[in-house]
Amino acid sequence: EPEVTQTPSHQVTQMGQEVILRCVPISNHLYFYWYRQILGQKVEFLVSFYNNEISEKSEIFDDQFSVERPDGSNFTLKIRSTKLEDSAMYFCASRPRGLAGDTQYFGPGTRLTVL
């Protein structure tokens, strides 16, 4: 069964450094998402991406964040200058169009630790 994959599983970085989190969505999906979960808190929506552009973003997704689909398979989240409060589990998700379009399929997550 196809699945969403994410790399790396765990990323440790120093405050102020740039990080890129990578996701490979399911191949025939058209909508892509990033969510994050700070330890002990809710899963929160960050951004959605469709047709090579951001379609919706939350207040969390400020100028420090960017997303890109550099080729036909990868979907990346970049944090330009990491802060301590960016430490969280980051989930990528994708969904198809049409009647099945309500279901989002999640990757296993990348745990980001900012020191």
Added chain:
Amino acid sequence: AQSVTQLDSHVSVSEGTPVLLRCNYSSSYSPSLFWYVQHPNKGLQLLLKYTSAATLVKGINGFEAEFKKSETSFHLTKPSAHMSDAAEYFCVVRGGSQGNLIFGKGTKLSVKP
């Protein structure tokens, strides 16, 4: 605005006994509701979803949920818990037009032998 409230942060049951995880929703229109499960060190897996068809929704692993508009509830149930059901469960509502999901705080289910 859409929101969900999970009424219990932790539920503990014995193996073989019923499971009830409670969720209330708030929505300005007919909602799309989901339950996702997260096993330790794993991603989020869809258990079931409600999208305005049958109000009783059956999911994987013997779970089901009933949409009750009058009570604005979408509780998750299973007749008989198994040790492998121990995990965190999230009640989720579809948010904006682009399909972003709004999560509850989660309920951690423990299953005792």
